[in-house]
Every structure is written in C-alpha cells, then in structure tokens.
Amino acid sequence: MQFRKLGNTGKELSAIGLGCMGMSFAYGPADEQESINTLHKALDLGVNFWDTADMYANGENEKLISKVLVPNRDKIFIATKFGFRFKDGKASHSGAPGTYFDGSPEWVRQAVDASLQRLKVDEIDLYYAHRIDPNIPVEETVGAMVELVKAGKVKYIGLSEASASSIRKANAVHPITALQSEYSLLTRDVENEILPVIRELGITLVPYSPLARGLFSNINDVQNFGAEDFRKSLPRYQDEYLENNRKLAQEINDFAASKGVKGTQLALAWVLNQGEDIIPIPGTKRIKYLEENIAATDLKLSGEDLITIDSILKKYPHVGERYSEGSMKLVNN
Numbered sequence: 001m002q003f004r005k006l007g008n009t010g011k012e013l014s015a016i017g018l019g020c021m022g023m024s025f026a027y028g029p030a031d032e033q034e035s036i037n038t039l040h041k042a043l044d045l046g047v048n049f050w051d052t053a054d055m056y057a058n059g060e061n062e063k064l065i066s067k068v069l070v071p072n073r074d075k076i077f078i079a080t081k082f083g084f085r086f087k088d089g090k091a092s093h094s095g096a097p098g099t100y101f102d103g104s105p106e107w108v109r110q111a112v113d114a115s116l117q118r119l120k121v122d123e124i125d126l127y128y129a130h131r132i133d134p135n136i137p138v139e140e141t142v143g144a145m146v147e148l149v150k151a152g153k154v155k156y157i158g159l160s161e162a163s164a165s166s167i168r169k170a171n172a173v174h175p176i177t178a179l180q181s182e183y184s185l186l187t188r189d190v191e192n193e194i195l196p197v198i199r200e201l202g203i204t205l206v207p208y209s210p211l212a213r214g215l216f217s218n219i220n221d222v223q224n225f226g227a228e229d230f231r232k233s234l235p236r237y238q239d240e241y242l243e244n245n246r247k248l249a250q251e252i253n254d255f256a257a258s259k260g261v262k263g264t265q266l267a268l269a270w271v272l273n274q275g276e277d278i279i280p281i282p283g284t285k286r287i288k289y290l291e292e293n294i295a296a297t298d299l300k301l302s303g304e305d306l307i308t309i310d311s312i313l314k315k316y317p318h319v320g321e322r323y324s325e326g327s328m329k330l331v332n333n
C-alpha cells in the first residue's frame with residue numbers, strides 16, 4: 001500500500017480510502033456479510049482511512065462499520081460527517097423532500113454524541129461538516145466543532161463541499177485538515193478556485209465519488225437500478241446526458257482496455273495523478289472492486305495518456321449536473 005500525508009497532521013494514510021456509504025445506502029441492495037468481509041479485506045490490505053456519515057441509512061452505516069472498527073480501533077482512521085437531518089426521521093438522501101441541513105452549534109453537539117454511540121468509539125479521527133449551512137456563519141459551526149476537539153470527542157476537523165471563502169473563514173477559526181468534495185473525470189469544479197486555496201492552507205483534498213458513482217461500469221445498467229437507487233435522481237443518468245455519458249464511458253473503457261486496465265481504474269488513477277495531497281475514497285461493498293481499486297494506485301499515467309483522456313472528455317462535454325437542482329443549492333456555500 002502506498003501512503004499519503006494528511007493535511008498538517010503529520011499522519012500518513014493509505015493513498016486511497018474506503019467509501020462505505022454504498023454498504024448501507026444509495027446504490028442498490030447490499031449484503032451485510034459481504035460488506036463486513038470487504039471491511040476486513042480493506043484492513044488486511046492496508047486501506048486504513050474509512051469514510052461514513054451519520055445520514056447514511058440514518059446511522060445504520062456507522063453501526064455496520066463499528067463491528068469491524070471497534071476490535072481494530074488502532075488500525076483505522078475513521079471519518080464521519082454531520083448536518084443532514086430528516087424531517088420525519090426517515091432515512092433519505094440529501095436532495096429528497098423532507099431532508100434539510102443543520103449546521104447549528106446545538107445540532108453539532110447532539111450529532112457527535114449520536115455518531116460516537118453508533119460507532120462505539122471514544123473519539124472520531126476526522127469529523128466533517130457535511131455541507132456549509134447557508135443560514136449560519138461557518139465560524140459558528142466550526143467554533144462548535146472546536147469545542148469537540150477540546151472535549152476529546154474529535155481529533156481533526158474537515159469540511160465537505162465548502163466554497164473557497166468558507167474554507168478560509170473556517171481555517172481562521174481552527175486548522176482544517178481535509179476538504180471532502182466531489183472530484184472525478186466528470187466533476188472538476190474544485191480545480192479553479194478551491195484546489196489552489198486548500199494547497200495554500202495545507203489542507204488535503206479527499207475526493208468523493210472519484211469513480212463518478214461507478215458510471216464507467218454501470219451506465220448501461222441504469223434500467224435495472226431499483227426504485228430506491230439514488231443515481232436515478234441524478235441528471236447524469238437521465239435524458240440527453242445519459243446518451244452523452246454512455247459514449248464517454250465507452251471511450252474511456254476502450255482506452256483503459258488498450259492499457260490492460262478497467263475504466264474505473266483509469267478514472268481512479270487520473271484522480272490520484274492530480275497531486276500527492278489528494279486522497280480519494282472510492283466506494284465499494286465488494287472485495288473484488290476493492291482489490292481493483294487498490295491496484296489502480298500503481299497505475300502510472302503518462303503525459304500522452306492524460307492528453308488522450310482530456311480529448312475524450314472534450315468530445316463529450318454534456319455530462320449533466322452532478323446533483324438535482326435542490327442538492328446543488330447546498331454545494332459551494
């Protein structure tokens with residue numbers, strides 16, 4: 001396993017983490033035993049940076065992970081997130097009616113205790129604000145998170161999908177260790193403004209959905225997604241974008257095959273290639289995919305490869321927004 005430095009912490013984590021969301025939520029049915037086996041395999045193979053959130057299946061994902069986390073506490077760096085709430089208490093996704101975001105200090109204090117209980121640990125290694133609450137100054141949310149650090153409930157503080165200006169304001173209150181934002185071949189929003197700011201401040205980028213939610217491997221399967229599959233709500237799997245993205249995926253997969261790898265591996269290698277200060281967290285519930293993703297950390301892309309990838313992306317620019325309209329309002333605040 002290769003390792004990369006985490007922000008200004010002096011810690012080194014595996015060059016890819018493990019996104020655990022799909023083990024309980026969002027991407028179709030999951031098998032609990034298969035997920036647990038995948039967590040054990042991640043541990044054996046040195047993937048020591050695991051990612052969850054309190055909202056994934058309304059806390060069930062944190063409970064699932066705790067089964068492997070607790071007996072192996074010193075070997076895993078655990079990250080979780082807070083802020084999404086459900087009006088009727090029923091688990092849902094970020095853009096669903098009845099889901100709202102709460103970055104208030106009162107909620108920060110309640111949410112952390114609930115996560116600690118579900119994870120069955122004394123301290124969370126990295127605690128992210130899942131979004132920036134547009135109705136609350138970011139300094140207030142982060143101020144409440146600093147109290148958690150002082151109380152020994154949280155070691156490091158992170159933000160997710162924050163704007164460059166919020167990152168600066170937050171970092172002035174307390175050093176921010178990581179920014180978790182979507183970053184992949186199809187989502188490059190962070191490149192212009194945000195990446196330069198976090199590099200200046202020594203904050204690690206943790207790209208989520210680095211495989212574009214599996215689009216390279218599942219776009220031809222969209223008709224088989226179940227009713228609850230979150231991807232059904234995403235523009236990228238709908239209307240004219242679906243056709244564009246099918247062709248894009250096909251060409252990326254063909255190019256990957258010419259190099260003897262899978263499109264998902266090429267996509268992950270591209271993200272890893274963007275800088276040593278980037279630690280992506282590809283998500284999977286399967287050992288086979290986990291192993292393939294780890295193998296992608298050894299895949300070197302040449303200047304020529306990057307040019308070919310860029311030319312494919314330019315050929316199919318109508319990829320569609322990454323979220324529905326409602327969810328887009330909660331990013332880059």
Ligand SMILES: NC(=O)c1ccc[n+]([C@@H]2O[C@H](COP(=O)([O-])OP(=O)(O)OC[C@H]3O[C@@H](n4cnc5c(N)ncnc54)[C@H](OP(=O)(O)O)[C@@H]3O)[C@@H](O)[C@H]2O)c1
Nearest residue numbers: 019020021208209210211212213214217282283284285289
């Ligand atoms: N901060 C945020 O707002 C936010 C938002 C979304 C996600 N996240 C975090 O980021 C993590 C990763 O993102 P993500 O899960 O949304 O998307 P992703 O990593 O881009 O893609 C996950 C999808 O790709 C499939 N996959 C993974 N490896 C594969 C392989 N080698 N070959 C073929 N298919 C493969 C998975 O299938 P299987 O499910 O069948 O294994 C799953 O459907 C999540 O688990 C979550 O922890 C954070």
